Amino acid sequence: MILRRPLLWLILALAALFVWLPLRNHDVALREDLILVAVAIILTSNLNLMIGYTGYVNFGHIVFYGLGGYVGLYLATVLNWNLIVAALIAGVTVSVLALLFGLGILRLRGAYFALATIGVLVAVQAFVANFEPWGRSTGMYVSFASYAPLGGARRALWITYYLIIGVMALSLVLSLGIRRSKFGLGLFAIREDEDAAIVLGVNATVYKAIIYSVSAFLPAVAGALMFFKNGMIDPSIAFEYMLSLEGIVMLMLGGQGTVAGSALGGALYERLRSYLLTSPRLSEFHLVIAGALLLLVVRLAPGGLIGWLYRLVPRSREVVE
Amino acid sequence: MKRVIFIAFLLSLSFAATSSAQTITVGFTVSRTGALNVDSLEQYRGFELWRDTVNAAGGIKAGGKSYMVQFASYDDESNSKRVQQLYTRMILEDKADFLFSPYSSSLTATAAIVTEQYEKIMLTTGAAEEKTYKLGNQYLFQMFAPATQYLTAALDALKARDPKATVAFVYEDASFSVAVVTPAKAYAQQLGFNVVFAEAYAPNTTDFSAIIDKVIASKATVLLGGGHYADGSTLARQLYGHKVPLKMVALLVAPDSPQWSELGDAAVGVIVPSQWEPQSTFKAQYGPSGADFGKAYSAKYNAPPSYESAGGYASGLILQHAIEQAGGTDTAKVAAALNSTDLTTFYGRSKFSTVASEHGLQVGHTIFLAQWQNDKSGALVKQVVWPLAGKSADLKYPIR
Numbered sequence: 001m002i003l004r005r006p007l008l009w010l011i012l013a014l015a016a017l018f019v020w021l022p023l024r025n026h027d028v029a030l031r032e033d034l035i036l037v038a039v040a041i042i043l044t045s046n047l048n049l050m051i052g053y054t055g056y057v058n059f060g061h062i063v064f065y066g067l068g069g070y071v072g073l074y075l076a077t078v079l080n081w082n083l084i085v086a087a088l089i090a091g092v093t094v095s096v097l098a099l100l101f102g103l104g105i106l107r108l109r110g111a112y113f114a115l116a117t118i119g120v121l122v123a124v125q126a127f128v129a130n131f132e133p134w135g136r137s138t139g140m141y142v143s144f145a146s147y148a149p150l151g152g153a154r155r156a157l158w159i160t161y162y163l164i165i166g167v168m169a170l171s172l173v174l175s176l177g178i179r180r181s182k183f184g185l186g187l188f189a190i191r192e193d194e195d196a197a198i199v200l201g202v203n204a205t206v207y208k209a210i211i212y213s214v215s216a217f218l219p220a221v222a223g224a225l226m227f228f229k230n231g232m233i234d235p236s237i238a239f240e241y242m243l244s245l246e247g248i249v250m251l252m253l254g255g256q257g258t259v260a261g262s263a264l265g266g267a268l269y270e271r272l273r274s275y276l277l278t279s280p281r282l283s284e285f286h287l288v289i290a291g292a293l294l295l296l297v298v299r300l301a302p303g304g305l306i307g308w309l310y311r312l313v314p315r316s317r318e319v320v321e
Numbered sequence: 322m323k324r325v326i327f328i329a330f331l332l333s334l335s336f337a338a339t340s341s342a343q344t345i346t347v348g349f350t351v352s353r354t355g356a357l358n359v360d361s362l363e364q365y366r367g368f369e370l371w372r373d374t375v376n377a378a379g380g381i382k383a384g385g386k387s388y389m390v391q392f393a394s395y396d397d398e399s400n401s402k403r404v405q406q407l408y409t410r411m412i413l414e415d416k417a418d419f420l421f422s423p424y425s426s427s428l429t430a431t432a433a434i435v436t437e438q439y440e441k442i443m444l445t446t447g448a449a450e451e452k453t454y455k456l457g458n459q460y461l462f463q464m465f466a467p468a469t470q471y472l473t474a475a476l477d478a479l480k481a482r483d484p485k486a487t488v489a490f491v492y493e494d495a496s497f498s499v500a501v502v503t504p505a506k507a508y509a510q511q512l513g514f515n516v517v518f519a520e521a522y523a524p525n526t527t528d529f530s531a532i533i534d535k536v537i538a539s540k541a542t543v544l545l546g547g548g549h550y551a552d553g554s555t556l557a558r559q560l561y562g563h564k565v566p567l568k569m570v571a572l573l574v575a576p577d578s579p580q581w582s583e584l585g586d587a588a589v590g591v592i593v594p595s596q597w598e599p600q601s602t603f604k605a606q607y608g609p610s611g612a613d614f615g616k617a618y619s620a621k622y623n624a625p626p627s628y629e630s631a632g633g634y635a636s637g638l639i640l641q642h643a644i645e646q647a648g649g650t651d652t653a654k655v656a657a658a659l660n661s662t663d664l665t666t667f668y669g670r671s672k673f674s675t676v677a678s679e680h681g682l683q684v685g686h687t688i689f690l691a692q693w694q695n696d697k698s699g700a701l702v703k704q705v706v707w708p709l710a711g712k713s714a715d716l717k718y719p720i721r
Binding site: 144286 | 400401405406498523
């Protein structure tokens with residue numbers, strides 16, 4: 001039972017903390033910091049479903065976030081739909097598309113699959129850049145009036161923040177739920193030895209397509225919310241390859257395959273980058289420092305921070321899964 | 322007794338400091354890393370030179386007070402993801418009184434969502450795309466002439482020279498170039514030109530031979546388009562290599578760079594739409610002359626100023642002028658002063674639209690055309706050829 005897992009309560013406590021902290025002093029600057037942390041956690045924990053659970057490296061994960069942003073922004077600002085409905089429909093649409101892509105490319109394994117995910121990213125970007133209703137390469141801009149139904153831009157940004165925190169909590173609960181389910185065990189079997197899993201009766205093609213599609217849903221919802229908050233979207237910012245790579249780095253940092261690891265990696269990496277960027281002394285070489293620290297972590301703790309914790313305190317596996 | 326005098330001295334010093342020199346904080350992000358790095362840095366140098374000049378002269382004088390200028394600025398990594406975080410930080414934590422925009426239209430649009438919420442004035446520079454100003458803002462003020470003008474100026478110049486020319490558009494499939502070419506195509510047809518070919522190429526294209534074959538087959542005599550430096554310079558080199566019989570070539574952005582002359586013969590005759598050129602001879606009603614700006618800039622940075630740097634410096638000048646007119650730093654008063662600004666500086670005329678549906682759009686500034694020509698000694702130099710009133714040389718047409 002997932003309700004008996006201590007981590008579930010930790011996740012809910014984390015979400016409550018995220019809601020309470022900026023609200024306490026109405027601290028907007030803190031909110032802006034935390035929303036980036038929340039998005040990092042959403043992307044990393046959903047990427048973890050593919051890389052950590054199933055053993056399939058997805059280099060094009062950001063395509064879900066960007067595509068969700070486009071669908072959501074189109075519905076919310078051009079067709080003037082309710083933001084939450086628009087974000088949910090964006091999630092469903094992108095999940096269905098992912099299922100279709102997945103059935104095609106998940107027959108590939110290892111490096112071939114990884115290459116195909118880059119292909120999906122590039123193909124979707126090229127399509128969007130030529131799609132007239134979405135503004136082709138100039139993208140779509142949110143008019144200030146679009147924030148009016150939510151009570152003006154100032155209030156709308158708070159609302160999107162709470163929604164993003166909700167999506168973050170859902171992402172982590174989803175990861176935990178899958179980890180504790182029979183479906184999750186099937187994924188782990190595929191990760192360890194796909195042929196053996198098939199012999200044991202795991203329908204690998206279907207399992208992989210489902211998890212690929214599931215891992216698309218919440219990032220797409222988050223994309224819809226974030227680009228609405230961002231005020232504009234164009235292909236170069238929606239499908240940024242660097243963000244995809246950073247997701248993998250965050251996962252390595254925290255510890256792939258674990259729920260807590262994906263959250264920790266996402267949060268730490270994002271805070272580190274933010275801190276270095278705004279620090280008066282270190283901002284000149286923030287990229288160098290971030291790179292060096294990551295090298296150290298990968299070199300000294302290949303299982304990520306959570307793997308390192310497991311080695312130090314083996315019993316922590318029970319709580320921090 | 323000595324100690325009392327010393328303390329009194331210290332107190333009087335600090336009092337003097339608070340009464341005479343107040344500071345205003347101007348916030349902005351710079352793309353110190355990432356794809357926009359070069360252009361953004363030039364813009365930053367413009368800001369910086371303005372600040373240093375103002376502070377050396379004792380600050381901005383308004384309402385009987387002097388305001389020293391200080392900056393709050395961060396690296397946005399050429400990435401819109403961080404822009405809202407950083408602009409919020411500058412407004413709330415660094416207490417920025419006024420803001421300048423990041424470089425590029427998309428980063429500016431993202432920053433505007435934040436600045437509008439906090440009712441902060443943002444002078445935008447390096448952001449020509451018009452959509453941002455048509456979304457119902459109240460505190461944005463655009464320093465660049467809008468994107469639609471970039472190639473329409475070239476078409477006007479062409480109309481004056483060769484109304485029967487056949488036109489081809491070859492341009493990068495990216496936000497800025499599409500925003501420029503789409504209205505230019507319509508304008509070309511409106512002027513009665515025969516647009517025989519139009520194709521967008523993917524960013525990072527390095528082989529243009531297929532497109533060039535189509536241009537040759539279309540019998541176009543004029544080619545307009547381009548995008549950024551890498552693709553624009555490659556396109557020019559390959560057009561020259563394929564000996565395409567074109568009478569006029571106008572490309573965006575790339576030929577503005579001093580590096581363009583390294584293309585040698587392929588560079589000759591290429592036209593670039595520009596926000597400002599060092600040769601332009603506006604009679605400045607306010608601030609330094611173009612020559613003085615160029616001299617101060619080259620002395621500080623060992624490089625000639627680009628139009629991004631001029632735009633950066635001019636943003637500071639326009640803000641300074643508005644603060645002086647408003648007699649202080651009150652946002653509403655400064656915004657009113659900006660709304661009624663109609664001022665010519667070394668950068669040209671600046672006037673902002675006050676129509677609610679397009680508030681802040683630049684309506685005073687116009688685009689120049691600069692053409693690379695060989696001077697008497699045979700060296701390649703950029704000459705202003707349009708508008709005719711500001712030209713430093715005649716348009717060379719046809720190129721060869």
